[in-house]
Amino acid sequence: MKKNTSIEDGILNRLSRWTLAGFLVAGGFYLYSVNSVAVQGYQIKEKEKEIVHLKKESESLEIKKAELTSLYHIEEEVKNEDMEKIEEVVYLGGKETVAYNK
Secondary structure, three states, rough: HHHHHHHHHHHHHHHHHHHHHHHHHHHHHHHHHHHHHHHHHHHHHHHHHHHHHHHHHHHHHHHHHHHOOOOOHHHHHHHOOOOOOOOOOEEEEEOOOEEEEE
């Protein structure tokens, strides 16, 4: 009867080792999964912050573009460069179109 007990103990010992190994592998996989989700969450928050920053920068650039391309700004630049305002434009014919001030 002692022989059966020793065999049963060996089987239970091996079974508990495999069970423990299985739990360790499952626990490792769980930790890896939780860590991956946390890292992805952090990356998403960083990208959302970057999107907000880029939207603000885009709005600022659109306003700057509107200011620089406004007729008032262009006329002011013409005055600052001592250019003359053209009253009448005459186009000359030929292979290339040329204009001169009359």
